[in-house]
Amino acid sequence: MEARRKEGSKFPKIDVFADVYVRPGNELTESLHATMVDKSQLVLQESASQLSSDTPIESVDPPEDAWFHIVTETLDLTFGQRPGTYCRGMGNVKRWESRASSSSQSKG
Template identity: 65%
Template sequence: MEARRRGGSKFSEIDVFSEVYVRPGDELAEFLHATMMEKRQFVLQEAVSQLPPETLLESVDPSEDVRFQILTETLDQTLGRRLGTYCRGMGNARLWEPRAPSSS
């Protein structure tokens, strides 16, 4: 993502999602990417509407929080949020309890 940012990408999270997950025929990934792109456009237009009229859409630089929020909200809304325990450094993850060996 850092290389994408240095290359001028304003939404590197969405670009990386596209590169990694969107493949021909994968309708879910294509749908998720299209949804992210719609939200991206909305965020840019909303930001421009709050700036002077001569501000160009290309000059708007959204915050990292907004970029990441688009990605996570889209995935959560479509795939659902999975409950789990927060693990420091790993985000939300499931912690599996070790089971006693079966006596069968």
């Protein structure tokens, strides 16, 4: 990822997604990556719109966690959301609630 940052990538984690998952002929991962790239361009355009009109898009830095929102939104739209809650701490991790605890909560 550091190499991608040094190359000037605004979203190195999305680039690494492509490196790891996208393979020729795998239409699903190609489509996921293309959607992530499109969304990242929209984020850059939105960020640039908040600056002066002569600011080139190449010099715009996206919000630090924009990549996370782009990836999770893309995957959620493709595969759907699963029940559970998001926990903060050691990064963004989703905690899955067991079926027993959620059914006992609804009964209680």
